[in-house]
Amino acid sequence: MRENCGCHTGNRRAPSADIGGSVLVFDRATGVHQALLDGSVLTARRTAAASALGAKHLASKEARNLLILGAGKVAAQLPKAFRTVSPIKTVRVWNVTPDSAERLSEDLRPIGWGAAGLRLDRPPEVHSAEPPSGSPLEAYFATISSSPQH
Incomplete structure (x- = not known):
C-alpha cells in the first residue's frame, strides 16, 4: 500500500479540497495494482469508525x-458508523453554518x-449522565439541552 498526498492552500477559496490524497493498494505477493482509493473518503470513514468504536464502549446501550x-x-x-454499534433512530446536526447542517440532514x-x-x-x-449499569468503562452519553436560547 502506498499513500500520495498533496496540499493546495489556494483551494480554500474554491469548491475543491485544500488537501487531497490517494491510497494505492498492491498485491503483496505479485506487486499487481489492486485498487486506487480516495484518501479523504477513506480518512472520513476511518475517523467515523473510530468514533463509533468509542461509543460502543462509552455510550448507553439504549441510546437512540x-x-x-x-x-x-x-x-x-x-x-452509518454509529448504527453499527447502537440502534440510532434520530440524528440532529449542528454546524456553525446552519445551512450546512440542514444540507447534511437533507x-x-x-x-x-x-x-x-x-x-x-x-x-x-x-451534559454528562450516569453510566449504564454493567458498562465495561465509566460511560458518558450526550443529551441535548432543551433550554431556551439566550
Whole structure:
C-alpha cells in the first residue's frame, strides 16, 4: 500500500479540497495494482469508525439519538458508523453554518434517517449522565439541552 498526498492552500477559496490524497493498494505477493482509493473518503470513514468504536464502549446501550457537531465529510459518515454499534433512530446536526447542517440532514433523510439540522446561535449544551449499569468503562452519553436560547 502506498499513500500520495498533496496540499493546495489556494483551494480554500474554491469548491475543491485544500488537501487531497490517494491510497494505492498492491498485491503483496505479485506487486499487481489492486485498487486506487480516495484518501479523504477513506480518512472520513476511518475517523467515523473510530468514533463509533468509542461509543460502543462509552455510550448507553439504549441510546437512540445521535448529535453531530459539524457537517463535513466525517459528519456524513457518522450515522452509518454509529448504527453499527447502537440502534440510532434520530440524528440532529449542528454546524456553525446552519445551512450546512440542514444540507447534511437533507442528505440523510432519503436513506432512512430521521434527521434535522439544529438552528441555534451556539452549540447545543451537552451534559454528562450516569453510566449504564454493567458498562465495561465509566460511560458518558450526550443529551441535548432543551433550554431556551439566550
